[in-house]
Structures are given as C-alpha cells and as structure tokens.
Amino acid sequence: MNIVNGNAYLYAAYAVVWIVHCTYALTLVNRGKRMKREMEELHRQ
C-alpha cells in the first residue's frame, strides 16, 4: 500500500500549535504586567 510521507507537515503542524498557544500565553502575561503597572500608577496618583 502506498503510504503518504508527510512527516515534515506533521512536525510543522505540531510546532504551529505550540507557537500559537505560547504566543497567546505570552500576550496574556504581558497584558497582566501592563495592567498591574497601570493599577500601581493609579494608586500612587
């Protein structure tokens, strides 16, 4: 039987999944830090 050889596509797909999730997690962390800074500034004012 002729089996498709697509390992490069498989690795690319798995990599994409983790890149998207890690990027989103990083966005959440940065947003959290920015908001914390803003809150501290507001408290100082």
Next chain:
Amino acid sequence: MKTLFKLLSVVTLLLLGYGFCQAMYIAPREATMGDVQRIFYYHLPSAWIAFLLFFVNFLASSWYLFRRSTGADALALASAEVGVSFCTIVLITGPLWARPVWGIWWTWDARLTSTLVLWLIYVSYLILRHYATGGQVPVLAATLGIFGFVDVPIVYMAIRWFRTQHPQPVIGGGQGSGLDHRMWVAVLWNLAAFLLLAIQFVWIRYRQALASHALEEAHAQASLEYETGDAR
C-alpha cells in the same frame, strides 16, 4: 484560588505531555495516510474547543444583552479571544494536513470556507472590541457574537449537507464511519488537555477584562475628581 490555579496548570502540563505521547507514539499509524494523520489529534480537539468557546460567547453575549452584566461581557470577550486562537490552529493545521494527503493546501469547499468565515466573524468581533470606542461597543459586540454563532452549526453540518473535499464525519457519520478505539483514546486525552488549557486561558483573560473595566472606571473617577477640584 492561586494554589488551585497552579495545581490546574501542573495537571494541564502533564495531560498535554501525555496527550502528545498518545498522539505521536501510542495511537496506531493510519493505513493510507501514514504518520501525517496524527495531525488529527490536535486538529479535531482544537476545532471542538473553538466551537465550545464560541457557544460560551453566544451564551454570555445573550446574558449581557438581557442583564447588562459586566461579568457576562468579560466572559464573552475572553471566550471569543481564546476561541479565535483555537480556530487559528484549525485553519493552519488543516492545510498542513491537506497538502500531503490531497495534494493541495486549500479548496473552497463548504467546510473549509465556512470555517474561514467563522474565524473572520470572531476576528471582526475582537477588532470591534479593541478599536471601537463608546458605551455601545459591548452591545454591538454581543449582537455580533449572537449572530456570528449561527455559523458554528453550519460549519459542523457542512460535511453532512454538502459534498466536500473535506472527509465525511468519522464521528457520528453513520455506517462505515468510526475510529479505532486506540485513536479514540488519543483524541480524548488531547481533548481533555487542550480543554483544560482553554479553561485556564479563558479564566486569566476573564479576570483581565474585569480588571480592565475596573481600571477604566477608576480612571474616569480620578479625572472627575480632578476636574471637580479644578473647578473649586
């Protein structure tokens, strides 16, 4: 709450690791597609989670329109944002699977096109939330969220209603459809793992949306006090 969240994060990481092992090493190799079929174990759970999150957005948007609840608005925003990230994964892993199997990256069939439209609807929802200003933005976004959800059952049913390039359903697809039980196990482990990850993302984003709302109110209050003080 922080301890519970940390515990949940550890459980999620363990599940993601085990899900990865299930998908890559334990699930059997598919007879015709070979190893590239293993994309399925990330593609399918991501699609189901995106649908679930858009359903949560639909419920929260409806609740917001009825009750004008800040919490519902925050939940709608959080679920839409996380849903878009999962839908993005579906739209990228799909073509990466299609290329070696179908010989093409993309085709404008009903399933693929309706999924792209779904992604565009919720991206426009997020753009509206991010760039529009004024008190009516949450109402407009909630309306878009409610009508946008109509596309979810269309995406789901597209492969049942139309003849598509996308494979016919393997789950609930009638006679001749179905999965090897070891493949099912891999699907379910990955579904559980990514569902937990999605819940944590939504929880963090929900808290941030509430905090952002409180921050806006505090800024408004501060500037009002400043202006009142100036007038005196």
